[in-house]
Every structure is written in C-alpha cells, then in structure tokens.
Amino acid sequence: xxxxxxxxxxxxxxxxxxxxxxxxxxxxxxxxxxxxxxxxxxxxxxxxxxxxxxxxxxxxxxxxxxxxxxxxxxxxxxxxxxxxxxxxxxxxxxxxxxxxxxxxxxxxxxxxxxxxxxxxxxxxxxxxxxxxxxxxxxxxxxxxxxxxxxxxxxxxxxxxxxxxxxxxxxxxxxxxxxxxxxxxxxxxxxxxxxxxxxxxxxxxxxxxxxxxxxxxxxxxxxxxxxxxxxxxxxxxxxxxxxxxxxxxxxxxxxxxxxxxxxxxxxxxxxxxxxxxxxxxxxxxxxxxxxxxxxxxxxxxxxxxxxxxxxxxxxxxxxxxxxxxxxxxxxxxxxxx
Numbered sequence: 001x002x003x004x005x006x007x008x009x010x011x012x013x014x015x016x017x018x019x020x021x022x023x024x025x026x027x028x029x030x031x032x033x034x035x036x037x038x039x040x041x042x043x044x045x046x047x048x049x050x051x052x053x054x055x056x057x058x059x060x061x062x063x064x065x066x067x068x069x070x071x072x073x074x075x076x077x078x079x080x081x082x083x084x085x086x087x088x089x090x091x092x093x094x095x096x097x098x099x100x101x102x103x104x105x106x107x108x109x110x111x112x113x114x115x116x117x118x119x120x121x122x123x124x125x126x127x128x129x130x131x132x133x134x135x136x137x138x139x140x141x142x143x144x145x146x147x148x149x150x151x152x153x154x155x156x157x158x159x160x161x162x163x164x165x166x167x168x169x170x171x172x173x174x175x176x177x178x179x180x181x182x183x184x185x186x187x188x189x190x191x192x193x194x195x196x197x198x199x200x201x202x203x204x205x206x207x208x209x210x211x212x213x214x215x216x217x218x219x220x221x222x223x224x225x226x227x228x229x230x231x232x233x234x235x236x237x238x239x240x241x242x243x244x245x246x247x248x249x250x251x252x253x254x255x256x257x258x259x260x261x262x263x264x265x266x267x268x269x270x271x272x273x274x275x276x277x278x279x280x281x282x283x284x285x286x287x288x289x290x291x292x293x294x295x296x297x298x299x300x301x302x303x304x305x306x307x308x309x310x311x312x313x314x315x316x317x318x319x320x321x322x323x324x325x326x327x328x329x330x331x332x333x334x335x336x
Contacts, residue, residue, distance in 0.1 A: 036067035242283035289321035
C-alpha cells in the first residue's frame with residue numbers, strides 16, 4: 001500500500017514557478033531570432049499550460065505561420081476567430097496570409113467580401129485588406145497563383161507616389177512576414193532600375209529577417225552576390241570606419257563642425273552604396289575626397305594637388321573620387 005502511494009505521488013507533475021511565463025519568453029526570444037521551429041516547441045508547451053492565455057495563443061499561431069506550418073496554423077486561426085481569442089483583426093490578418101500561402105484565394109475573397117459588407121473595418125487595416133482582396137481576385141482571374149508576388153507589386157505594396165512613401169512601405173516589412181513578398185524583394189535588388197536608396201532598405205529587411213541564401217545585387221555601376229544575414233550594418237562597413245578615423249585625426253580638433261557635416265554626408269553616401277563600397281578601396285583617397293567636398297560645401301577655393309600631397313594620394317585619382325562623391329550627393333540628397 002505504501003509503495004502504491006509513492007508511485008502515485010511520483011506521477012504528479014509539479015511545474016516550476018512561473019514556468020509558463022518562462023516558456024513564453026523563451027519562445028518569443030526564439031521567434032525574434034528567427035528560430036521558428038524552436039519557437040513553436042516552446043510556445044506549444046506554454047499554451048498547453050494555459051489554453052485561455054490569449055497572448056501565448058497568438059504567439060503560438062505566429063510561430064506556426066513563420067515556421068511554414070500553414071495547415072495547422074489555418075485550423076488554429078479559424079478556431080481563434082470563432083472563439084474570440086486574441087485581437088480579431090490581428091488573427092484575421094494572419095488567417096488571410098495563411099490562405100494566400102496555400103493558394104486558397106476563393107476563401108480570401110469570400111472572407112473579405114463579408115468583412116467589408118457587414119463589419120466596420122479599422123482604418124489602419126482597410127488598405128491592407130483591400131490589397132489582399134484585389135490580389136486574390138486577380139489571381140483567380142488569371143488562374144496563376146504562382147504570380148502572387150508580382151501581383152503584390154502591381155497592387156502597390158512596393159510602389160508609392162514618391163520615394164519617401166515607398167521607403168516607409170518597404171521599411172514596415174521588418175516587422176512582418178516577408179515570405180509572400182520575398183521574390184519581389186529579391187527582384188528589386190537585381191534590377192538596376194530600382195532606386196539604390198530603396199535597395200538598401202530591402203537589404204536591411206532581408207538582413208533583419210535572417211535571410212541566409214545568396215542574393216544578387218545590382219546597384220549603380222556595381223554588382224555582386226551577398227548573403228543578407230552576413231552583412232554588416234550600413235554604418236559599420238570597414239571602409240567607412242577607416243575613412244572617418246582618418247578624417248577625425250585631421251579635423252576633430254581643428255574643425256569639429258565641418259567634421260560632423262562630412263560625417264553626415266558620408267553616412268548618406270554609404271547608405272546609397274550599401275552593400276558595396278567606393279572603389280578603389282583606399283581609405284586615405286576617400287578621406288581626401290571628403291576633405292575636398294568640405295571645401296566645396298563652403299565655396300572655398302582649394303588645390304587638389306595640395307590635398308593629394310597631404311593625404312599621400314594620386315591627384316588624378318582624387319579628381320575622379322571627388323566626381324564620384326558629387327554624383328552620390330545628387331542621388332542621396334535630398335531623398336524625397
């Protein structure tokens with residue numbers, strides 16, 4: 001009898017204090033690190049401990065979606081919508097994106113038609129839902145679901161009335177699932193007709209999402225292949241740091257105001273060039289060129305020969321470098 005009691009006691013599960021919260025926090029951390037498989041496992045455990053916790057429930061749904069578990073995510077999203085778990089429109093948004101992923105465009109149309117007819121759509125969701133509705137209608141009309149990324153471009157996801165508006169739209173993808181847009185994003189990077197400012201934003205979005213595949217980038221006169229997750233931050237590129245170090249040694253004590261103005265200019269140029277760097281890779285040459293740009297900013301006369309001699313660079317190379325920077329300045333300022 002005593003042994004049986006001991007066996008029963010050993011079968012009881014006594015969770016650690018705050019285990020649910022710890023699992024949730026770890027799951028969110030893995031989600032943010034784009035380790036979606038581990039995020040699903042952790043958030044599933046947290047959800048099983050409290051099926052009524054809407055915060056955990058929604059996080060679990062997001063993890064399933066990001067991990068590509070679309071069929072399971074579809075069932076759970078549908079369940080949440082019917083049971084009122086989480087924010088209705090947040091869950092609906094995920095549900096619609098799942099339907100698009102699995103090419104159930106008729107269901108998208110049916111759902112959104114009812115939504116616009118019978119519900120009050122929040123202003124911040126109306127444009128997005130209209131875009132998804134138009135996308136699905138176009139896919140059905142064309143009978144080519146494989147074109148969904150291109151249709152997204154046509155429907156205005158990546159287009160805007162001006163560069164600033166396009167930049168905002170692209171930048172907002174940092175916090176969204178980019179799988180529906182990935183082909184279009186990659187296409188922008190390989191298209192020299194794309195504005196280099198927007199291409200940099202796209203690269204940052206891919207880097208933030210941990211994209212590990214090789215991407216072709218064609219920008220200005222440059223082209224190359226890069227893995228976004230391996231790229232440095234825009235203002236952390238090796239050449240830029242060396243150029244600024246050289247300029248700081250020359251101007252920090254003598255003309256700090258000019259130094260700050262040149263820094264701001266060089267940051268704009270680096271943003272336009274990213275992930276490429278100025279060629280040739282000669283930091284003292286580009287420091288000399290930026291010093292020359294400083295004279296130009298104030299309308300001062302200056303001698304390229306004297307600047308070239310001071311920085312130990314060839315005067316012809318300096319002339320070409322200044323011309324290159326003037327061209328970048330026209331592209332980068334102002335960005336409207």
